[in-house]
Amino acid sequence: MATISVYLKAGRLSLLLFPLYSDSLFAIAFVQTISYGSGIMKYSLTFLVLFLLQNVYSANSQSYIGVNYGDQALNIPQPGDIVNLLKTTTIAKVRLLGSSDESTKATIKAFANTNIGLVIGLDNSEIRWAATGPDAASQWVNSNVMPYYPASKIIIVTVGNEVLTSAGDEDAISSILPAMKNIQNALNTASLGEKIKVTTVHSMDLLTEFSPPSSGAFNDSFGDTMKALLQFQSEHGSPFMINASPFYAYKRDPKPETLAFCLFQSNSGQVDLRNNIEYMNMFDVQVDAVRSALNAMGYKNMEIVVAQTGWPYQNGPNEVGPSLDNAKAYVGNLINHLRSNLGTPLMPGKNVDTYIYELYDEDLKLGPKSEQSFGLFGADGSPHYDTGLFKSSQNSMTPTSPASPKPAPASTGTPPPKLGGIWCVPRPAGVSDAQLEENIKLGCSKGIDCSPIQQGGACFEPNNIESHATYVMNLYYQSNGRNPWSCDFSHTATLTTINPSYNGCNYPSG
Numbered sequence: 001m002a003t004i005s006v007y008l009k010a011g012r013l014s015l016l017l018f019p020l021y022s023d024s025l026f027a028i029a030f031v032q033t034i035s036y037g038s039g040i041m042k043y044s045l046t047f048l049v050l051f052l053l054q055n056v057y058s059a060n061s062q063s064y065i066g067v068n069y070g071d072q073a074l075n076i077p078q079p080g081d082i083v084n085l086l087k088t089t090t091i092a093k094v095r096l097l098g099s100s101d102e103s104t105k106a107t108i109k110a111f112a113n114t115n116i117g118l119v120i121g122l123d124n125s126e127i128r129w130a131a132t133g134p135d136a137a138s139q140w141v142n143s144n145v146m147p148y149y150p151a152s153k154i155i156i157v158t159v160g161n162e163v164l165t166s167a168g169d170e171d172a173i174s175s176i177l178p179a180m181k182n183i184q185n186a187l188n189t190a191s192l193g194e195k196i197k198v199t200t201v202h203s204m205d206l207l208t209e210f211s212p213p214s215s216g217a218f219n220d221s222f223g224d225t226m227k228a229l230l231q232f233q234s235e236h237g238s239p240f241m242i243n244a245s246p247f248y249a250y251k252r253d254p255k256p257e258t259l260a261f262c263l264f265q266s267n268s269g270q271v272d273l274r275n276n277i278e279y280m281n282m283f284d285v286q287v288d289a290v291r292s293a294l295n296a297m298g299y300k301n302m303e304i305v306v307a308q309t310g311w312p313y314q315n316g317p318n319e320v321g322p323s324l325d326n327a328k329a330y331v332g333n334l335i336n337h338l339r340s341n342l343g344t345p346l347m348p349g350k351n352v353d354t355y356i357y358e359l360y361d362e363d364l365k366l367g368p369k370s371e372q373s374f375g376l377f378g379a380d381g382s383p384h385y386d387t388g389l390f391k392s393s394q395n396s397m398t399p400t401s402p403a404s405p406k407p408a409p410a411s412t413g414t415p416p417p418k419l420g421g422i423w424c425v426p427r428p429a430g431v432s433d434a435q436l437e438e439n440i441k442l443g444c445s446k447g448i449d450c451s452p453i454q455q456g457g458a459c460f461e462p463n464n465i466e467s468h469a470t471y472v473m474n475l476y477y478q479s480n481g482r483n484p485w486s487c488d489f490s491h492t493a494t495l496t497t498i499n500p501s502y503n504g505c506n507y508p509s510g
Contacts, residue, residue: 064338065389066093066117066355067376068308071103072362074497075379079110082359085381086116089389093117093155095307095355100126100144101491102430108144112151119307119355120144121158121201122179124172125488130159130182131175137182141190154196157183158241158307162203164222176200177228184236197238200229201307204245204286207293212272213279213346216289217296230299239353240299241307242290246282246330247321254320263311263326264333277345283309283334288346304347309334310357313384316369328385331356331376335387364422364495366482421509422495424477424487425470431492436469439489443472448479452505459505470500471507478508 069082077085086094094116096104104120111118122130122140129136145154159180163172184198206222209215218226233240246262260267262282269278270285279285287304294302311330315322334354343350361375377383383390426436444450452459453468473493480486487493501507 062090062339063092063117064351064353065091065335066095066119066353067091068095068097068310068355068358069107069360070097070358070362072098072364072495073360073379074363076360077379077381079107081381082107083110083114083116085377087114088391090391091116091389093119093353093355094359095119095158096121097161097358099123099488099491100140101427105144105148108148108152108154111153112148115153117153117155119156119158120154121156122160122183123488124160124163124169127160127163127172127179128175130179134182134185137179137186138189141183141186141192145187145192145196146190149192149196156197156199156239156241157187159183159198159200161201162205162243163200164219164225165203165205173222173225177225177232180229180232184232193236198236199233199238199241201241201243203243204248204289206242207289210286210289211270212274213285213288214272214274214277214292216292218293227297230294230297230302234299234302239303239305240290240294241305242287243308244283244286244306245309246286247311249282249286250321259321259326263329264337265329279345281333281337283337284344287352288344291344291346304352306352306354308355308357310374312370312373313375314369314373319368319370322370322373324385327374328387331385332387335389364497366422421499422482422497423500423507423509424474424493425496425500426466426473427492427494433465435490435492436465439469439492440465440472442489443476446476446480448472448475450475471505474500474507 067086094111096107096118098104100120100122108118108120126140130140145157148154160172160176163169163176180198180200184193187193187196187198204210206218206226208217208219230240250258250262257267259265261270261280264281264283267280269280271278279288287306290304294300294304311327312322313324313327334356338351338354341349341351344352356376358374359376360379361372363372365371375384376387376389426439440450440453450472451457453471454460459467459471473487473489477487477493487495499507499509
């Protein structure tokens with residue numbers, strides 16, 4: 001006899017069949033709810049019969065566990081090496097971050113015949129273009145989907161990331177739904193509209209409240225846009241994708257009890273006084289807040305997918321929370337939580353598809369050290385910490401108590417060498433002179449000082465298109481907030497830590 005606690009309404013008797021501890025061991029249990037203490041509702045499962053069911057559940061993958069893959073890094077493995085690494089894990093889905101460039105297409109192709117589900121998408125810089133009409137959307141689908149599907153198992157196309165909470169980007173906000181509709185119509189034309197879902201990815205900042213979860217509600221300032229998006233997604237059966245961020249919730253409230261709550265570790269819990277449900281971790285709080293917000297809008301059956309969640313394993317000066325132990329605890333305990341099949345209090349027994357952030361570190365990302373340190377694996381395929389994701393190791397080994405939330409100590413010795421800077425340059429291959437010429441025209445038309453590349457200027461020599469384009473593209477990037485989308489130029493640019501300055505020609509850097 002064994003007992004496990006989850007949540008349900010009092011007085012209900014049920015018969016359940018669910019997996020236990022291994023991928024083929026199942027239990028039948030009678031369920032009788034009880035009420036105790038402050039009125040918090042739980043139920044006990046008493047196992048009556050154990051038996052084996054073969055071929056019901058694959059021991060080699062879990063369909064609800066995915067991973068994000070971004071390539072803002074200097075040392076990224078080849079696509080084939082990435083696929084070979086994932087084949088040794090239980091990861092069943094991959095969300096490809098970034099723009100629709102040739103590198104991304106090569107990665108999509110590498111996943112052919114692996115049965116690993118792929119989430120691909122348009123980045124924020126492509127939304128306005130896709131919204132211009134059916135020709136643009138058809139061009140995108142014909143370039144990024146048709147050459148690879150169905151050998152590469154594309155399951156979702158995301159149109160933008162956290163667009164509704166992009167401060168001041170009204171053009172992207174107004175373009176998001178037309179772009180989604182155009183992509184959907186292009187997929188319909190290709191007879192893929194029922195096979196590949198079209199959606200977008202949201203930030204938790206889209207909610208005005210998420211604690212307690214029952215109070216979850218979307219920001220009224222996006223009311224009409226939100227209603228139209230949800231109506232479109234409901235009509236086409238596409239999921240609501242959210243970036244859940246217990247790490248950032250802890251950063252806002254860096255107390256030991258908050259850390260334990262965020263890491264799925266022993267804690268006193270939080271009771272939602274509106275329904276007397278007790279929560280034992282922040283992940284469930286955030287997911288159920290989204291569930292409540294969708295329910296309030298009338299979309300009780302819309303699927304929720306966690307597009308991104310993770311914990312950094314390295315910290316910079318004065319950062320609290322990132323550490324190897326904490327990353328291991330969060331990711332390992334999250335995976336165990338998903339494998340338990342308990343679901344969340346508002347969605348009991350339902351596995352929420354969850355994409356862990358991320359496969360490799362992205363050392364070209366701007367911001368504190370933690371932003372570059374979410375990777376599960378090193379470039380050589382070795383894990384930064386054990387989470388039980390390898391097929392040969394199903395159970396993760398995680399700390400049972402939270403690591404102390406201490407800031408990084410002040411250095412008393414020689415400071416570590418600093419990254420010299422980040423520059424925006426043309427991609428090393430596949431960019432024509434005509435494209436570089438267009439980049440020069442674009443940059444110089446936006447008010448940046450192009451006199452250094454004019455005859456007699458410090459950067460005129462060598463007098464060639466690539467050299468001049470490099471100077472203009474970098475100056476444009478540095479002058480426009482050093483945002484990743486400012487170093488895009490229709491996918492002909494990339495970031496580098498190698499200073500392109502030479503002789504008297506100085507390339508500014510952040």
